[in-house]
Amino acid sequence: MxxxxxxxxxxxxxxxxxxxxxxxxxxxxxxxxxxxxxxxxxxxxxxxxxxxxxxxxxxxxxxGLLKDARAVERYRELLRPEAERYGVELPAVRLNDxxxxxxxxxxxxxxxxxxxxxxxxxxxxxxxxxxxxxxxxxxxxxxxxxxxxxxxxxxxxxxxxxxxxxxxxxxxxxxxxxxxxxxxxxxxxxxxxxxxxxxxxxxxxxxxxxxxxxxxxxxxxxxxxxxxxxxxxxRPAQRDFMLSGRGTSTVITRAFTGHPARALRNRFTDTYSASAPIGYPAVHHLTAPIRAAAAQAADADGINLWAGTxxxxxxxxxxxxxxxxxxxxxxx
Ligand SMILES: Cc1cc2nc3c(=O)[nH]c(=O)nc-3n(C[C@H](O)[C@H](O)[C@H](O)COP(=O)(O)O)c2cc1C
Structure with a gap:
């Protein structure tokens, strides 16, 4: 080694x-x-x-094994305003991956x-x-x-x-x-x-x-x-966000994927970190279209801006x- x-x-x-x-x-x-x-x-x-x-x-x-879809289904309902904001469909919850x-x-x-x-x-x-x-x-x-x-x-x-x-x-x-x-x-x-x-x-x-x-x-x-x-x-949106100095702090959040991750704080982490369930990778698949549309629109507030302290x-x-x-x- x-x-x-x-x-x-x-x-x-x-x-x-x-x-x-x-x-x-x-x-x-x-x-x-x-x-x-x-x-x-x-x-x-x-x-x-x-x-x-x-x-x-x-x-x-x-x-890992995720057996219970209910919490992810509830989170799917909470994410509807995001789907509307970015003009995307939320996929059906997918447990096995x-x-x-x-x-x-x-x-x-x-x-x-x-x-x-x-x-x-x-x-x-x-x-x-x-x-x-x-x-x-x-x-x-x-x-x-x-x-x-x-x-x-x-x-x-x-x-x-x-x-x-x-x-x-x-x-x-x-x-x-x-x-x-x-x-x-x-x-x-x-x-x-x-x-x-x-x-x-x-x-x-x-x-x-x-x-x-x-x-x-x-x-x-x-x-x-x-x-x-x-x-x-x-992604350019993450580069721009980091270079602009708009990143003020990082947070631990499950909001994007259902598993704890450290990300730069943004609108998405502020809005959903408290309600996001444990549910990786189902939550990852659920938020994928939102994140893709946000990246396309160069909107760093809808992207998982992974970063350490x-x-x-x-x-x-x-x-x-x-x-x-x-x-x-x-x-x-
Ligand atoms: C954007 C990003 C993506 C990451 N993806 C993975 C990954 O796919 N597999 C993995 O083992 N660790 C992944 N990590 C964690 C790193 O392996 C490592 O633990 C971490 O970057 C160290 O902390 P630092 O970012 O503060 O240097 C990722 C980290 C970042 C920032």
């Missing part, structure tokens, strides 16, 4: 930000880069795998993807073993000591300790009680054991990277710091320059 991972890891960012260009640029700059398989079709993932080379990673969502988990694991196996990380829970021991036999190193994202011991039981090669400060979805398997008030340093300390740990969440500058490495992390995974990178696919330090520029800013020992 330590031989493959560089001190700075450009996080997988599903949706738009992660692109093969971002991953290749990260690798060229001396960082590790991850493709994000989440939400994509297996064909799209395969196309991306073919477009990258070197010691890259692929991130896969572990599917494994995000093509088996096909994505199969792709990682057949291409011998060097690093495979999982979020939203631990895969089975069989999946971990099959990947390892194909030559992959397997990482599981955790947010607490309890999740770390469940993850360790399936024998991965390492853990990703994600603080509540992290941008985007939390890997938490306890969405009901999730408040997002842990730091990367705290989660790293809580989960450290025999396995190598990558720390993630709220990293804004090289001093944060230095601190996490000094605390025992083998590497530091950063997402928000690369949202404005030239090679990232981040370090969002104020995010800069635009080449990935190479952004990696250099974060490298251990750099003066930001």
């Amino acid at each position: 330590r031989d493959l991972i560089r001190p700075v890891v450009v996080a997988p960012m599903a949706g738009e930000p992660s692109t093969p260009a971002l991953v290749n640029a990260a690798l060229r700059a001396g960082a590790t880069g991850f493709l994000a398989a989440g939400y994509k079709t297996p064909q799209a993932v395969e196309d991306e795998i073919r477009a990258v080379g070197g010691a890259y990673g692929l991130n896969i969502f572990v599917p 494994d995000d093509h988990f088996p096909a994505k694991v199969e792709l990682a196996i057949s291409y011998g993807v060097p690093l495979v990380s999982f979020t939203f829970g631990a895969p089975s021991a069989e999946v971990v073993r099959a990947l390892q036999q194909a030559g992959s190193r397997v990482l599981i994202t955790v947010t607490s000591a309890a999740e770390a011991s469940r993850a360790a039981a399936v024998r991965p090669d390492g853990l990703i300790a994600q603080g509540g400060s992290a941008g985007g979805h939390s890997a938490t398997t306890s969405p009901a009680g999730f408040t997002g008030d842990t730091t990367a340093l705290e989660v790293l300390a809580a989960v450290k054991g025999d396995l190598p740990v990558i720390a993630a969440g709220g990293v804004a500058e090289a001093a944060d990277v230095d601190q996490l490495l000094a605390a025992g992390a083998v590497a530091v995974q950063c997402g928000t710091a690369f949202l404005l990178a030239d090679e990232a696919g981040t 370090g969002f104020r330090s995010a800069r635009s520029g080449t990935t190479a320059a952004l990696v250099a800013r974060l490298m251990p020992g750099s003066q930001s």
Whole structure:
């Protein structure tokens, strides 16, 4: 593991930000880069795998089971004014969706993807073993000591300790009680054991990277710091919002997807965070047309503006320059 991972890891960012260009640029700059398989079709993932080379990673969502549609149905009613505002139809509630988990694991196996990380829970021991036999190193994202011991039981090669400060979805398997008030340093300390740990969440500058490495992390995974990178696919509406300084704070919200995620506060999070149920991925599918129409209209108030607590330090520029800013020992 330590031989493959560089001190700075450009996080997988599903949706738009992660692109093969971002991953290749990260690798060229001396960082590790991850493709994000989440939400994509297996064909799209395969196309991306073919477009990258070197010691890259692929991130896969572990599917959960949502049995009760009632809370999501109620939320669907609450969202009607949004559908009207953006002129879209709300889709019927869809409960079953494994995000093509088996096909994505199969792709990682057949291409011998060097690093495979999982979020939203631990895969089975069989999946971990099959990947390892194909030559992959397997990482599981955790947010607490309890999740770390469940993850360790399936024998991965390492853990990703994600603080509540992290941008985007939390890997938490306890969405009901999730408040997002842990730091990367705290989660790293809580989960450290025999396995190598990558720390993630709220990293804004090289001093944060230095601190996490000094605390025992083998590497530091950063997402928000690369949202404005030239090679990232981040939506123009999110770029403009961040560059304009209109983002004043981040919140933990289930409003967009039914799973806790850290986002820049906007009209949508203010209106729906209190009423949004636990219901991933059904809520993700429900709000997708709203978010797409808002993005089309360059209306940042209807989009999930995922970002971590370090969002104020995010800069635009080449990935190479952004990696250099974060490298251990750099003066930001
Ligand atoms: C826009 C965005 C999308 C993300 N998508 C994923 C993802 O697909 N898979 C994943 O494991 N983590 C994802 N994350 C979380 C990152 O892996 C990482 O934990 C986080 O970015 C670290 O916190 P930071 O954003 O403060 O640097 C995402 C983060 C952001 C900001």
